[in-house]
Amino acid sequence: MLKSRHRRLKSFFEEYDLKAVLFTDLRNIRYLCGFSGTEGALLVSKDHAWFFCDSRYTFQALEEVQEAEVKECGAVRIDTIASLVVEYGFDRIGFEASHTTVSAFRRMSEKLPGIDLIEIGSRLDEIRLFKDAAEVTALRTVATLSSQALTNILGDIKPGVSELDIALSLELEMRRRGADGKAFDFIVASGERGAMPHGRASDKLIQSGDLITIDFGALKNGYHSDETVTVACGKPGVRSMEIHSIVRAAHDIAIQAVRPGLSCKDLDEVARSFIRNSGHGDYFGHGLGHGIGLEIHEMPTLSPRSTAVLEEGMVITIEPGIYIPGFGGVRIEDTVVVTGSGCDVITCADKQLLVL
Numbered sequence: 264m265l266k267s268r269h270r271r272l273k274s275f276f277e278e279y280d281l282k283a284v285l286f287t288d289l290r291n292i293r294y295l296c297g298f299s300g301t302e303g304a305l306l307v308s309k310d311h312a313w314f315f316c317d318s319r320y321t322f323q324a325l326e327e328v329q330e331a332e333v334k335e336c337g338a339v340r341i342d343t344i345a346s347l348v349v350e351y352g353f354d355r356i357g358f359e360a361s362h363t364t365v366s367a368f369r370r371m372s373e374k375l376p377g378i379d380l381i382e383i384g385s386r387l388d389e390i391r392l393f394k395d396a397a398e399v400t401a402l403r404t405v406a407t408l409s410s411q412a413l414t415n416i417l418g419d420i421k422p423g424v425s426e427l428d429i430a431l432s433l434e435l436e437m438r439r440r441g442a443d444g445k446a447f448d449f450i451v452a453s454g455e456r457g458a459m460p461h462g463r464a465s466d467k468l469i470q471s472g473d474l475i476t477i478d479f480g481a482l483k484n485g486y487h488s489d490e491t492v493t494v495a496c497g498k499p500g501v502r503s504m505e506i507h508s509i510v511r512a513a514h515d516i517a518i519q520a521v522r523p524g525l526s527c528k529d530l531d532e533v534a535r536s537f538i539r540n541s542g543h544g545d546y547f548g549h550g551l552g553h554g555i556g557l558e559i560h561e562m563p564t565l566s567p568r569s570t571a572v573l574e575e576g577m578v579i580t581i582e583p584g585i586y587i588p589g590f591g592g593v594r595i596e597d598t599v600v601v602t603g604s605g606c607d608v609i610t611c612a613d614k615q616l617l618v619l
């Protein structure tokens with residue numbers, strides 16, 4: 264499995280004429296060698312890989328790391344890396360420019376004199392664009408757990424409880440069901456606060472008649488889930504129901520449109536034109552969705568500016584919304600796996616307008 268992930272680096276070795284690539288981003292490191300700790304570096308050449316850590320992580324690395332030789336470093340990690348680079352004669356090394364601080368780059372340049380350090384931007388993250396079978400299983404597991412947790416706490420939503428109360432019960436329920444944690448700070452935005460696409464849970468109390476947008480996800484074994492429901496507390500008004508049904512229809516037609524070969528820009532337009540034609544075009548400002556995996560937001564991006572094309576094995580979110588200042592908002596989000604002919608929806612909370 265990991266060997267086939269290493270093979271995805273092949274095009275970078277050729278394109279940039281590299282002898283090795285140095286990874287310091289922990290998501291990429293986990294993807295390529297399985298290490299789940301919080302500090303380390305991975306050097307991958309065409310036919311070998313070395314994982315570098317300090318003594319705090321040696322035992323964990325020996326347990327977890329596959330397809331790479333574990334090297335325990337002394338006080339200065341780059342010294343150990345540098346001596347190996349010299350030993351093997353690697354004179355041209357690629358690195359993750361978008362995950363490297365200026366000071367780390369200066370240190371690298373200082374310790375690796377005469378070696379060409381080649382900046383590769385966020386393109387190195389493209390190795391994680393397609394999810395293999397093990398990743399899809401991990402994403403399905405965390406998505407199911409998270410959806411079930413939400414379904415289980417819907418009964419706690421009633422007038423007088425705060426948005427924070429809802430966020431807390433949801434997080435506890437996820438942990439009870441085996442989540443390692445939450446994927447991000449949940450958005451719980453009720454009433455007029457629903458007009459904020461990223462309104463984090465506040466101490467506002469839920470009132471009867473409020474629409475409540477809950478954007479939530481769990482984290483398990485490094486993988487994230489992402490899903491949004493908008494529910495009503497008590498009977499919603501006519502306008503709330505109308506907005507909900509427009510967003511839901513935009514969400515449904517976008518999911519039906521997902522197929523390999525469709526550009527992410529065109530998929531975005533499927534939902535965007537539907538919302539525009541309903542007269543709410545000014546109230547849908549963000550992109551339709553994003554890739555998801557070891558990070559909550561990964562490639563590809565689904566937006567009017569997107570240049571990516573959908574391919575089998577990508578895992579993306581579909582999350583149209585309408586946000587009306589002074590009134591409130593609705594967002595509905597599912598995570599889907601792009602298949603050979605369409606997609607599988609892996610998040611499973613009810614997307615109807617539930618009246619609680």
Ligand code: ZN
Pocket residue numbers: 478479489490491582596
């Ligand atoms: Zn979300």
Ligand code: ZN
Pocket residue numbers: 489490552553580582596
């Ligand atoms: Zn999302």
